[in-house]
Amino acid sequence: MSAPAASRTAAPSAGPAPEPVxxxxxxxxxxxxxxxxxxxxxxxxxxxxxxxxxxxxxxGGLAISPSQGTWxxxxxxxxxxxxVPLTGWLAARFxxxxxxxxxxxxxxxxxxxxxxxxxxxxxxxLRVLQGLxxxxxxxxxxxxxxxxxxxxxxxxxxxxxxVTTIFAPILGPxxxxxxxxxxxxxxxxxxxxxxxxxxxxxxxxxxxxYETPTRLERIDxxxxxxxxxxxGCMQLVLDLGREHDWFGSAMIVALAVTSxxxxxxFVIWELTDPHPVVDLxxxxxxxxxxxxxxxxxxxxxxxxxxxxxxxxxxxxxGYTASEAGHAxxxxxxxxxxxxxxxxxxxEKVDMRVLITCGMLWLxxxxxxxxxxxxxxxxxxxxxxxxxxxxxxxxxxxxxMTLALTSVPMHEVASAAGLLSFMRTVxxxxxxxxxxxxxxxxxREARAQLAGTLNGADGTLAQLQAQGMxxxxxxxxxxxxxxxxxxxxxxxxxxxxxxxxxxxxxxxxWLTPRPPAPSGGGAMGH
Numbered sequence: 094m095s096a097p098a099a100s101r102t103a104a105p106s107a108g109p110a111p112e113p114v115x116x117x118x119x120x121x122x123x124x125x126x127x128x129x130x131x132x133x134x135x136x137x138x139x140x141x142x143x144x145x146x147x148x149x150x151x152x153g154g155l156a157i158s159p160s161q162g163t164w165x166x167x168x169x170x171x172x173x174x175x176x177v178p179l180t181g182w183l184a185a186r187f188x189x190x191x192x193x194x195x196x197x198x199x200x201x202x203x204x205x206x207x208x209x210x211x212x213x214x215x216x217x218x219l220r221v222l223q224g225l226x227x228x229x230x231x232x233x234x235x236x237x238x239x240x241x242x243x244x245x246x247x248x249x250x251x252x253x254x255x256v257t258t259i260f261a262p263i264l265g266p267x268x269x270x271x272x273x274x275x276x277x278x279x280x281x282x283x284x285x286x287x288x289x290x291x292x293x294x295x296x297x298x299x300x301x302x303y304e305t306p307t308r309l310e311r312i313d314x315x316x317x318x319x320x321x322x323x324x325g326c327m328q329l330v331l332d333l334g335r336e337h338d339w340f341g342s343a344m345i346v347a348l349a350v351t352s353x354x355x356x357x358x359f360v361i362w363e364l365t366d367p368h369p370v371v372d373l374x375x376x377x378x379x380x381x382x383x384x385x386x387x388x389x390x391x392x393x394x395x396x397x398x399x400x401x402x403x404x405x406x407x408x409x410x411g412y413t414a415s416e417a418g419h420a421x422x423x424x425x426x427x428x429x430x431x432x433x434x435x436x437x438x439x440e441k442v443d444m445r446v447l448i449t450c451g452m453l454w455l456x457x458x459x460x461x462x463x464x465x466x467x468x469x470x471x472x473x474x475x476x477x478x479x480x481x482x483x484x485x486x487x488x489x490x491x492x493m494t495l496a497l498t499s500v501p502m503h504e505v506a507s508a509a510g511l512l513s514f515m516r517t518v519x520x521x522x523x524x525x526x527x528x529x530x531x532x533x534x535x536r537e538a539r540a541q542l543a544g545t546l547n548g549a550d551g552t553l554a555q556l557q558a559q560g561m562x563x564x565x566x567x568x569x570x571x572x573x574x575x576x577x578x579x580x581x582x583x584x585x586x587x588x589x590x591x592x593x594x595x596x597x598x599x600x601x602w603l604t605p606r607p608p609a610p611s612g613g614g615a616m617g618h
Contacts, residue, residue, distance in 0.1 A: 451487025
C-alpha cells in the first residue's frame with residue numbers, strides 16, 4: 094500500500110505525530126470496514142466470558158478439578174490486562190494497522206492451539222499467549238474506527254464499537270454453554286478461526302491505508318517489568334483472595350504489597366521516562382482521567398451483578414446454565430436497539446446529561462433486584478435484564494466517547510488502551526469482590542435465620558408425615574434456609590452495586606462540557 098509506505102519513510106518529528114493522509118471512508122466501504130473492525134473487537138471480548146460456563150467440560154476433558162480449570166480464565170485475563178495499556182507504545186513503534194493485523198493472526202493461531210492442547214499446563218500457557226495477542230485488539234479497533242469515520246460521524250463510530258463491547262461478554266456464556274453441551278469444549282476456541290479470517294480479509298482490503306507513522310524508540314524494559322509485576326500480582330490477589338481468606342493469608346498479603354509497591358514505582362517511572370511503555374501523560378486531559386474513574390466504578394458495579402445473577406439463578410433457583418445464560422442475554426436486545434438512538438442523541442444533547450440518566454436507570458434496575466425472592470418466576474428475573482438494556486448504551490458508549498473528547502488523535506491509542514485496561518481490571522475486581530461479599534453476606538444471613546426460625550418443629554413434623562426420615566426432613570429445612578440466606582446475600586450485593594453506580598453517575602460532571610461534534614475538536618480533531 095502506498096499510504097503506509099509514505100508513513101514509514103516520513104522523517105521523525107519531535108512533536109505530535111502527523112495525521113494520516115488517507116481520507117475517511119464513505120458509503121458501503123465505510124460500513125464494511127467498520128463491520129470488520131467491530132467484529133474483531135467482538136470476538137476478542139467474547140473470549141473473556143465464553144469459557145466461564147465451559148470450565149466443567151474443560152476440567153472433565155483434561156482430568157483436572159474445576160478449580161484448576163478456572164486458570165484458563167485467569168491466565169487470559171492477566172495477559173490481556175497487561176497488553177491493553179501497552180497498545181499506545183506498540184502502535185507508535187510498529188504502526189496501528191500492522192499491530193492490529195499481527196495481533197489478529199496471533200489470536201487466531203493460539204486459539205487453534207488452545208483447542209488442541211490436552212494438558213492444563215499447556216492450555217494455560219497458550220491462553221496467556223492468546224490474551225497477549227487479544228489485548229491490543231480492543232483499543233486498536235476503536236482507534237481505527239475513529240480514523241475511517243468522518244468527523245461528523247464520530248459518535249456513530251463509538252456507538253458501533255460500544256455495542257460490540259457491551260454485547261460480546263453477555264453472549265459469551267450463551268455461546269460457550271451451547272457449544273460445550275452440543276459439540277465439545279475445543280470448539281469454543283476453534284470458532285475464532287473463521288471469524289478472524291473474515292476480519293483479516295476486510296481489514297487488509299480497506300484499512301491498510303490508515304497505517305500510522307512509526308518511531309524507532311527503545312523498549313522501556315523497566316516499565317514493562319513493573320507493569321507485569323503490578324497487574325499480575327493484583328490479578329492473583331483478586332482471583333485467589335477468596336479461597337485463601339483474603340488478607341488472612343500471608344501469600345495474599347505479600348502479593349498485595351508487591352502489587353502496590355510495583356504500581357507506585359511504575360507510575361513514577363513512566364512519568365519520568367522519556368519513552369514510556371505506557372504514556373501516562375495522556376492523563377493530563379481531565380475528561381480522560383474522570384472517565385477512567387467513572388468507568389472503574391460503573392463497570393465494577395455492573396460486572397458484580399453480571400457475574401452474580403447467573404450464579405444465584407443456578408445455585409439457588411435451580412436453573413440450568415443455558416437458562417441462566419438466556420436470561421442474561423436479554424440485556425443485549427435493547428442495548429443493541431438503543432445504540433443508534435444514543436449515538437444520535439449524543440450529537441444534540443450534552444453527553445453528561447445522557448450518561449447520568451443512563452446510569453441512574455441502571456441504579457433503579459439494581460434497586461429493583463434488591464426485592465428478589467425465591468418465589469419469582471423466570472420472567473420475573475429476566476425482565477430487569479431486558480429493561481437494563483435501555484441504559485447500557487448511554488452509560489458505556491457515552492462514557493467512552495466523553496473520556497476521549499479532549500484527547501488529540503495521535504494520543505487516542507494510548508487513551509483507548511487505558512480505558513480498555515480499566516474496564517478489564519474493574520470487571521475482574523467486581524467479579525472477585527461480588528462473590529466474596531455474597532459469601533460473607535449469605536453466611537451472616539444464614540446465622541441470623543437459623544436463630545430465628547419460626548415453626549421449624551411443625552414443618553419438621555409435616556415433612557416426616559409425608560414419609561421423610563428425620564434426617565431427610567432436616568436436610569430440606571437446611572436447604573430452604575440456605576436458599577433464603579443466599580438470596581438475602583445477593584440482595585446485599587445488588588444494593589452495594591446501586592450505590593457504586595449512583596456515585597459514578599455524577600462523576601461525569603467533573604469533566605468540561607464536551608464540544609459540539611461539528612466543532613471539529615471532538616475526538617482529537
